[in-house]
Structures are given as structure tokens and as C-alpha cells.
Amino acid sequence: MTQRVTRRQFLNYALMGTGSFMVAGITLPMARFAIDPLFAAGADGDFIQTSIRMDEITDEPVKVDFTFEQKDGWYESEVSDFAWVYRDGDNIIAFSPVCKHLGCTVTWGGDTSNPDMFFCPCHNGYYTKDGNNVPGTPPRGPLDQFEVADSDGYLALGALGANKLVG
């Protein structure tokens, strides 16, 4: 015995199939976009090797450049950045150069009258060598600090977080 599909049933199946296809076409890319950063290379936990040897790092902060692949949704790009790096006894300290006032770039010794401080020229912001913001100047908090690691004798930078030297 054959079962015939009525015109109404056929239209219902066709509309449901087309509707499901359209909903999947919209929601799947959105879901992927939402969770993709969790799986992207360079996410938390990855370290980026720099070109400075661990034994070259002294107690004088120096600018250390690095690049990494950034994946933003479907867009991949190579990003260049840098950190201020110095040695404090057995510890290697690496600070973000981003000012905690309005995000300008901080320099070490950029103000010749305060050569032993980080200086932000945008609004005369100052930080002590441990990254602490100097009270009475515009920055609202200490410089952020990178995780560091030794990668075959070279400095590697990890996640950026709160300054651990000043709590």
C-alpha cells in the first residue's frame, strides 16, 4: 500500500526544511563567533617567545618587542607590541606600556628630570620602577604585568594581568 503525500503536507515539509536550514545558517556562525576565542592560538596560557636572551636582561628596563597572531572571529592578523622588561634579583619583570589613565604609551626615563620612573607624556603620568602609579598624577592604577618564562634561554611573555609587585 502506498502512502500519498498531500500538497499541504509537501508544503509543510518544504517550509520546515527551508526554515531549519536558514536558522542553522544564522545561528551556527554566531555560536562559532562566540566560542572561537576560547580555542584561538594565543589565548590565555600561551607564551610568546621574544628575541632577548634571559642573561641579557639587566636591572635597567628595556623595550622588548614581540609579535603574535591574533584571531578575531574569522579575521587573522599579526600584531606587534612591546613590554618594558628588567631584572629584579632572580625575577624578571615585564610591564605593559599602556598607561592606566587613558591608554597612552609609557616610557622608561622619558622625563629627563625623573630618569628612574616610567613616564606617560600625554598628561604627565608617573609610575615608580615597580609599576606603581605615583599619587597625585593622572594614572588610576599600577601598570599591568606579563607572566614570564624562560624559553630555551630566551624570554617568553605570557598572559597580561594585575601588577604583582605592588599588590
Ligand code: FES
Ligand atoms: S594617558 Fe597617561 S597620563 Fe593620561
